[in-house]
Every structure is written in structure tokens, then in C-alpha cells.
Amino acid sequence: MLKAGIKQVAKLSGVSPATVSRTLSNPEIVSAATREKVLKAIDECGYTPNRFGASLRTQKSGSIVVIIPDITNAFNAGIIRSIEDEAAKVGYSVLLGDTQRDPVKVRHYASMVRSGQVDGIILFSQHLPFDITPETTIDQLPPLVNSCEPLDLDGVCQVMVNNVAAAKEAVNHLISLGHKRIGAITGNMDTPSSNDRLTGYKQALAQAGIEFDANLVTNGNYLIESGKTATEQLLALSERPTALFCFSDNIAFGAMSALHDAGLKVPDDISVVGFDDTEYAAFMTPALTTMHQPLKEIGKNCMALLLAQIEKRPISQRCIELPIKLQVRRSTAQLQQ
Amino acid sequence: MLKAGIKQVAKLSGVSPATVSRTLSNPEIVSAATREKVLKAIDECGYTPNRFGASLRTQKSGSIVVIIPDITNAFNAGIIRSIEDEAAKVGYSVLLGDTQRDPVKVRHYASMVRSGQVDGIILFSQHLPFDITPETTIDQLPPLVNSCEPLDLDGVCQVMVNNVAAAKEAVNHLISLGHKRIGAITGNMDTPSSNDRLTGYKQALAQAGIEFDANLVTNGNYLIESGKTATEQLLALSERPTALFCFSDNIAFGAMSALHDAGLKVPDDISVVGFDDTEYAAFMTPALTTMHQPLKEIGKNCMALLLAQIEKRPISQRCIELPIKLQVRRSTAQLQQ
DNA sequence: CAATTTGTTGATAACGTTTTCATTGAGATT
DNA sequence: AATCTCAATGAAAACGTTATCAACAAATTG
Numbered sequence: 146m147l148k149a150g151i152k153q154v155a156k157l158s159g160v161s162p163a164t165v166s167r168t169l170s171n172p173e174i175v176s177a178a179t180r181e182k183v184l185k186a187i188d189e190c191g192y193t194p195n196r197f198g199a200s201l202r203t204q205k206s207g208s209i210v211v212i213i214p215d216i217t218n219a220f221n222a223g224i225i226r227s228i229e230d231e232a233a234k235v236g237y238s239v240l241l242g243d244t245q246r247d248p249v250k251v252r253h254y255a256s257m258v259r260s261g262q263v264d265g266i267i268l269f270s271q272h273l274p275f276d277i278t279p280e281t282t283i284d285q286l287p288p289l290v291n292s293c294e295p296l297d298l299d300g301v302c303q304v305m306v307n308n309v310a311a312a313k314e315a316v317n318h319l320i321s322l323g324h325k326r327i328g329a330i331t332g333n334m335d336t337p338s339s340n341d342r343l344t345g346y347k348q349a350l351a352q353a354g355i356e357f358d359a360n361l362v363t364n365g366n367y368l369i370e371s372g373k374t375a376t377e378q379l380l381a382l383s384e385r386p387t388a389l390f391c392f393s394d395n396i397a398f399g400a401m402s403a404l405h406d407a408g409l410k411v412p413d414d415i416s417v418v419g420f421d422d423t424e425y426a427a428f429m430t431p432a433l434t435t436m437h438q439p440l441k442e443i444g445k446n447c448m449a450l451l452l453a454q455i456e457k458r459p460i461s462q463r464c465i466e467l468p469i470k471l472q473v474r475r476s477t478a479q480l481q482q
Numbered sequence: 483m484l485k486a487g488i489k490q491v492a493k494l495s496g497v498s499p500a501t502v503s504r505t506l507s508n509p510e511i512v513s514a515a516t517r518e519k520v521l522k523a524i525d526e527c528g529y530t531p532n533r534f535g536a537s538l539r540t541q542k543s544g545s546i547v548v549i550i551p552d553i554t555n556a557f558n559a560g561i562i563r564s565i566e567d568e569a570a571k572v573g574y575s576v577l578l579g580d581t582q583r584d585p586v587k588v589r590h591y592a593s594m595v596r597s598g599q600v601d602g603i604i605l606f607s608q609h610l611p612f613d614i615t616p617e618t619t620i621d622q623l624p625p626l627v628n629s630c631e632p633l634d635l636d637g638v639c640q641v642m643v644n645n646v647a648a649a650k651e652a653v654n655h656l657i658s659l660g661h662k663r664i665g666a667i668t669g670n671m672d673t674p675s676s677n678d679r680l681t682g683y684k685q686a687l688a689q690a691g692i693e694f695d696a697n698l699v700t701n702g703n704y705l706i707e708s709g710k711t712a713t714e715q716l717l718a719l720s721e722r723p724t725a726l727f728c729f730s731d732n733i734a735f736g737a738m739s740a741l742h743d744a745g746l747k748v749p750d751d752i753s754v755v756g757f758d759d760t761e762y763a764a765f766m767t768p769a770l771t772t773m774h775q776p777l778k779e780i781g782k783n784c785m786a787l788l789l790a791q792i793e794k795r796p797i798s799q800r801c802i803e804l805p806i807k808l809q810v811r812r813s814t815a816q817l818q819q
Numbered sequence: 820c821a822a823t824t825t826g827t828t829g830a831t832a833a834c835g836t837t838t839t840c841a842t843t844g845a846g847a848t849t
Numbered sequence: 850a851a852t853c854t855c856a857a858t859g860a861a862a863a864c865g866t867t868a869t870c871a872a873c874a875a876a877t878t879g
Binding site: 148193194195196197198200201206208215216217219222223225226229230233238239240241243245250253256257259260261262368369370373398399401402405424425428429430432 | 485530531532533534535537538543545552553554556559560562563566567570575576577578580582587590593594596597598599705706707710735736738739742761762765766767769
Binding site for chain 4: 150151152162163166167170194195196197198199200201202203
């Protein structure tokens with residue numbers, strides 16, 4: 146029951162280590178007879194190839210790291226699950242790079258590609274975790290795909306969602322229901338996603354000829370709590386909004402809580418729309434109207450794009466934009482006069 | 483800018499590779515002068531030690547895998563975040579073993595310890611993912627800690643919560659409010675946690691002299707949806723329950739949704755208690771009374787116990803039971819006559 | 820029948836570390 | 850002065866694979 150190496154297997158089956166290796170990685174180039182012998186020996190001594198030996202030789206780790214601000218967030222968790230799923234299908238392992246927004250941790254995880262511990266990075270952040278000079282070209286970077294929070298660097302593989310358009314669609318929905326005083330509760334304003342959604346909000350307003358009122362936008366941080374406190378602030382306004390555009394479902398969840406506490410009925414007294422369409426959305430009371438994000442597709446595309454880079458395959462489209470669509474439920478209604 | 487190895491550093495600083503290695507892992511045994519030289523050279527050529535070279539030599543990967551049924555679940559996500567945090571502190575990486583309850587994936591991830599890819603396993607499952615014979619002794623197993631869903635094997639390190647006692651406390655709370663017809667919505671009944679909670683439920687009932695009514699327990703699966711459908715079933719009973727004990731917050735969330743649809747007010751018409759105290763609990767309407775699980779502590783203890791095994795330190799207490807306490811909020815109230 | 824191709828296999832050399840062991844020289848002890 | 854100790858270093862041998870290259874037999878071709 147001692148840990149068996151490739152040499153033991155070789156000896157046991159009467160072939161060379163090379164042949165054992167071939168039997169495992171290129172079965173078709175070894176004769177049926179020897180293959181059988183080797184397989185039997187492997188089974189007999191319970192041999193499992195040592196990853197480090199192989200990796201050291203091939204310079205491939207078979208792992209990737211996903212650098213993500215907070216695994217606890219349902220949106221992030223959904224994507225990472227999809228990534229894990231796709232990675233597993235192609236024999237890759239996923240290292241969890243939960244950073245809690247700590248730049249030190251981000252860099253730590255990013256450095257793993259230098260030490261060879263991972264073959265590539267999926268990055269959910271707008272900050273490139275490397276030091277680069279202006280002369281640095283894209284192909285000097287390690288395999289990397291950037292998702293959801295675009296970083297400002299041409300040529301990097303990205304899988305995104307059009308946050309401006311999505312926000313616009315969300316707000317247009319409210320406008321079409323007769324709302325004019327539409328509050329907005331943002332996520333962290335240091336993220337591109339939140340900025341883009343704010344831009345979309347403004348564009349929708351402008352297009353409908355509604356004047357932008359800075360008092361109606363309150364900054365949150367994508368967390369439930371912030372949705373609640375922001376809503377309380379908005380309700381304290383002398384002229385309160387008749388609808389709320391929340392930049393995440395979590396925020397909407399907090400908002401609903403605050404609205405209930407204030408004795409307001411959704412959607413009769415006030416409409417609310419969320420963003421993400423997490424699994425909670427459909428079960429809120431009332432069921433939340435929200436922008437549906439294609440988590441599964443995001444993960445899938447991230448992994449595909451990363452794999453192409455790792456395997457140095459040509460990539461036709463380095464920038465993938467996934468559709469995001471409005472999921473209308475019961476939390477929005479025609480404005481009551 | 484080519485990737486530098488230890489040999490380049492050695493040449494650049496005029497020492498041997500051995501000294502470079504020592505400078506990095508045992509700085510104190512190399513003279514200050516050479517240390518400085520080496521450090522300067524390292525900095526100059528941007529050297530990062532190759533993980534595989536080191537791991538091959540030391541037979542240590544510096545990684546662990548956490549095998550968990552579903553990262554999307556807020557409870558699981560909370561624990562894994564804590565594990566990642568603790569692991570990072572001691573220089574370990576966390577491989578994400580999200581299995582979606584697929585035994586094949588469980589075994590795949592478990593096998594990583596055999597291939598050397600990870601040094602240990604944190605397992606959230608009641609099934610041991612190895613083939614063992616009756617003669618197998620504990621110290622033949624790889625470093626392993628089992629959490630939340632106890633596996634039936636003496637001597638394995640475990641960090642647990644007393645689900646029987648916790649459930650009992652939850653139900654006693656309802657009983658103390660005058661409830662007698664208390665519905666239960668279970669999680670997956672193939673898990674020990676759910677069975678234990680059901681046991682606790684029955685014990686509390688028995689202790690209060692309330693007869694157990696099988697009609698009042700409905701099987702869910704820890705997901706929101708199941709909470710909703712289970713509640714609908716319970717409400718269809720000729721004599722419906724006056725309180726609901728939900729085996730997870732997600733279930734409670736689904737239950738609240740169903741109750742609202744049925745026009746019932748919580749807690750006036752029916753009380754609800756959950757289990758987990760996820761971040762959503764406090765913001766439900768009404769705020770959910772629930773059993774608080776110490777996610778952070780669970781993760782912390784898991785990692786500590788695993789590390790002790792990896793480093794072959796003596797372990798005084800192999801079985802850790804963490805306290806779980808009732809968090810009373812607004813979803814439970816005195817039974818109205 | 821000789822020449823060439825094809826299909827299998829083995830020997831061997833890396834891959835990049837760490838660690839053991841031996842060596843050196845300087846300072847301390849007799 | 851001769852020996853001993855000790856700290857600092859280097860040489861070299863692993864760790865367990867895989868890939869290259871050469872070798873050999875068998876099969877095909879001219």
C-alpha cells in the first residue's frame with residue numbers, strides 16, 4: 146500500500162516508465178497487449194500519477210485561479226460555480242481567489258501564474274494585478290480573462306454584459322409605467338459596472354425628457370444593508386421617488402425591507418427593480434422585477450476564452466458581450482395617480 | 483524578462499543555487515552579506531520560485547481542497563470564505579471542489595491528495611470518498627477534516643454543530659410561544675444534518691407532551707423552491723400548522739413567499755423559524771427568527787484541524803462542537819387563540 | 820531479395836527545486 | 850603551534866514525470 150510511482154508500475158508490468166506514461170496520456174500509440182499489461186499493473190498497485198512530476202516536466206499545472214471579490218455574493222458564487230463546472234469538464238482545477246477586495250491578496254493570487262501554480266487567471270476586477278510598462282504588449286501577459294468589471298486595457302480577453310444598455314432597459318421599463326421620479330441605489334462606485342449602470346440610468350431619463358435629480362441617487366455597495374439604508378434616505382426626501390432602480394438584487398432586497406418598515410406597499414406605492422436575477426429574486430414578496438444576468442454563460446465563456454489562451458489557439462473574438470434581459474415580475478406596476 | 487530560475491539568480495549573485503534557496507526559506511542561516519546580494523539579484527531578475535520544483539522535492543503542495551456540495555448556497559459560501567481566509571494566512575491555497583452532489587466529482591477531488599496535488603481535504607459530506615477496508619486505520623487516511631455532515635467513522639477529525647440540540651431549541655422556542663401544531667420542512671433527508679434536526683424536532687415535541695404528527699413534516703431539499711412547495715402542502719392540510727420550523731433559511735424564505743401568497747401574515751397568523759442565519763435572514767419581512775450558525779468559526783476550526791494533521795502535530799481534540807444559538811427576530815410570536 | 824517504411828519500445832535527459840553531505844576558513848581552545 | 854568547533858557555503862543527488870531520440874522488429878515496397 147505504499148505510494149507507487151511510475152517506476153514500480155514499469156517494473157511490475159515489465160516495460161519502461163516511458164511506456165507507462167504513454168499508456169496513460171497517449172493510449173493509442175501503444176500496442177493493445179502492452180496497454181493491457183500496464184493497465185493491470187496500475188490497477189494492482191493503485192498508481193496515481195504525481196502531479197508535480199508531470200507539471201514540472203510539462204510546465205502546465207492544470208489549474209486556473211479565479212480572482213473574485215467575494216464568494217459570498219450570490220452573483221459571484223453563481224459564476225464561479227459555472228467556471229468550476231466548465232473547468233472540470235476539460236480536466237482543470239479551480240483555485241479560489243476570494244480577495245475581499247484586498248489588493249494584496251489580488252496580487253498574491255495573480256502571482257501564482259508566475260510561479261507556475263496556475264496556468265491562467267479569470268479576473269473579476271477592473272484593476273490589472275501586474276506591473277506593466279507602457280511598452281508591455283498583450284502577449285506578454287499571462288493567459289487572462291477579465292469579466293464583469295472591465296479593465297481599461299486593449300486586447301485583453303473580456304466577457305461582459307452591457308451594463309449601460311441593461312440599466313437603460315430597466316429604467317425604461319419604469320418610465321413606460323409612468324414613473325418620473327425614479328430613485329437609484331448604486332453599487333460600489335469604484336466599479337465600472339456601477340458607473341455604467343448609472344450612465345444607463347441617466348441616458349434613459351434624458352431620452353424620456355426627465356430631468357436628472359442628483360438627490361434621487363444614493364450610493365450603496367451591492368450589499369443588502371446598503372440597500373436598506375439607502376432606501377431610508379430616499380424615503381426621507383421631501384418629494385420621495387415613486388420607483389427604485391436597485392443596482393443589485395441584494396440592494397433590492399434591502400430596499401424591500403426598508404419599504405415594508407416604512408409601511409409602503411410594493412408595487413402599489415412604489416415600484417422596485419433589481420439587477421442580477423439571483424435565485425432569491427423570484428421568491429421575494431412581491432417577486433422581484435430584475436435584470437437577468439446569464440451567470441452560466443458568463444462562466445462558460447470565461448473558461449473557453451481562457452483555455453484558448455492557455456493552449457495558444459487563435460482567438461477570433463477577444464471580447465464577448467452577453468445578452469442581459471429584463472425579467473418582469475410583480476414588484477413593478479403602473480404609477481398610481 | 484525571460485522567466486528566471488534559481489540558477490540564474492545564483493549566477494547573478496555569485497553563489498550556489500543552494501544558497502539562494504536557503505536565503506528564501508531559511509534566511510537566518512545565511513550571512514547578512516550574501517543574503518543581501520541574493521535578495522538584490524532576485525529583485526533584479528524578478529525571480530519567483532517555481533512551485534512544482536519545490537513541491538516535487540518537498541512533497542508538499544501548499545494547497546488543500548474543500549469538497550462542498552454547492553458553492554451557490556449562502557451557508558456553504560460563508561464557510562468556504564472563512565476557510566480561504568484562514569488558509570491564506572498560513573500560506574495555503576484553496577482548491578474549489580464544488581461537486582453538485584455528484585459522487586464522481588467528489589471522488590475526483592478526493593483523489594487529488596493521492597496525486598499530491600493537495601495536502602489535505604475538508605469534506606462537507608457524510609460519505610467518505612475513499613475505498614477502505616474494515617482494517618483501515620485512521621492514520622492511513624490522508625489529512626482530512628469532516629464538517630457539518632458527520633461521517634460515521636471513529637477518529638476522523640470533525641467540526642460540527644449539535645443539530646439535535648439546535649433543532650430542539652428552535653422548536654422549544656415555538657412551544658414556549660404556545661404553539662402545538664408545528665410544521666417541519668426538512669432539508670435533504672439523506673443528510674445527517676436534516677435527520678438530526680428532525681430528531682431534535684421530535685424530542686422537543688415529546689418533551690412537551692405534544693404528539694408527533696407525521697402529516698406535519700414535509701421533505702424539502704434546503705432550496706428556496708422546496709420551502710415554497712412544502713409550505714403549500716402544509717397549508718392544504720385540513721388542520722394547518724400554526725408555526726413552521728424550516729431546516730434552512732432558504733426554506734424559510736420560500737415558506738414566507740408561500741405564506742404571503744396564501745394571504746397569511748407572519749407572525750400573526752403563523753410563526754416561522756429558520757436555520758443558518760444567513761445574511762438574508764435579518765432583512766426578510768418580517769426579520770427571520772433563526773438558528774445562528776458560526777460560519778466563521780467553522781471554517782477556522784476546519785483549517786486549524788487540517789493544518790495540524792498536515793504538519794503531523796498531535797491533536798488533543800479531534801472532534802469540535804461549536805455552539806449554535808437562537809436568534810430571535812420578528813417572525814415568531816405568541817400563538818393567537 | 821534488398822531497401823525502405825512503419826509501428827513499438829527503451830534509454831536518457833531534462834524540468835526547478837531542496838536537502839544532505841562534505842568542504843572551507845576563521846576563531847576558540849588546549 | 851596544534852587541534853577543535855562552528856558558521857557559511859557548494860556539489861550533487863534526489864523528487865516523478867514526459868519528450869526526444871535512437872533502436873529494433875515487422876511489414877511493405879521496388
